[in-house]
Amino acid sequence: MRRKNNALGRINKQIVMKPTHIEHIGIAVKSLEESIPYYEEVLGLECYAIEEVKDQKVKTAFFKVGQTKLELLESTDPEGPIGKFVAKKGEGIHHVAFAVEDVNKALTDAEEKGVRLIDKVGRPGAEGLNIGFLHPKSTCGVLTEFCSK
Numbered sequence: 833m834r835r836k837n838n839a840l841g842r843i844n845k846q847i848v849m850k851p852t853h854i855e856h857i858g859i860a861v862k863s864l865e866e867s868i869p870y871y872e873e874v875l876g877l878e879c880y881a882i883e884e885v886k887d888q889k890v891k892t893a894f895f896k897v898g899q900t901k902l903e904l905l906e907s908t909d910p911e912g913p914i915g916k917f918v919a920k921k922g923e924g925i926h927h928v929a930f931a932v933e934d935v936n937k938a939l940t941d942a943e944e945k946g947v948r949l950i951d952k953v954g955r956p957g958a959e960g961l962n963i964g965f966l967h968p969k970s971t972c973g974v975l976t977e978f979c980s981k
């Protein structure tokens with residue numbers, strides 16, 4: 833990644849699109865039905881929505897923890913991104929999503945800083961949000977999502 837250093841030799845921290853909070857954490861599971869009881873019965877959270885996102889070949893279940901959500905992702909197709917992820921790595925944290933004011937601006941800003949993008953422009957995600965992903969090779973191994981309303 834291209835880095836610009838400031839006078840103190842630190843990475844230039846000039847951020848145009850600073851995230852306001854973690855919107856959600858995406859967690860890949862084999863089965864929503866088998867995973868939801870853990871979140872409800874052990875953690876005491878409530879699943880408030882289940883939604884299929886055909887574009888991403890997943891069924892999602894949502895929980896709220898304060899301002900942040902947990903998004904469980906069950907693959908509906910072994911060839912989809914979550915199907916491949918679970919086959920290779922098993923269940924677990926899949927991505928971290930940051931709330932930003934404008935996904936398209938945040939993606940452009942990241943690209944200008946040398947980050948490889950998965951999405952050049954935002955696309956529709958679950959819950960009517962506009963979403964876009966950065967490539968994990970450019971984000972220290974964490975698949976990173978931006979989302980905005």
Ligand code: ZN
Pocket residue numbers: 856858903927929977
């Ligand atoms: Zn997500």
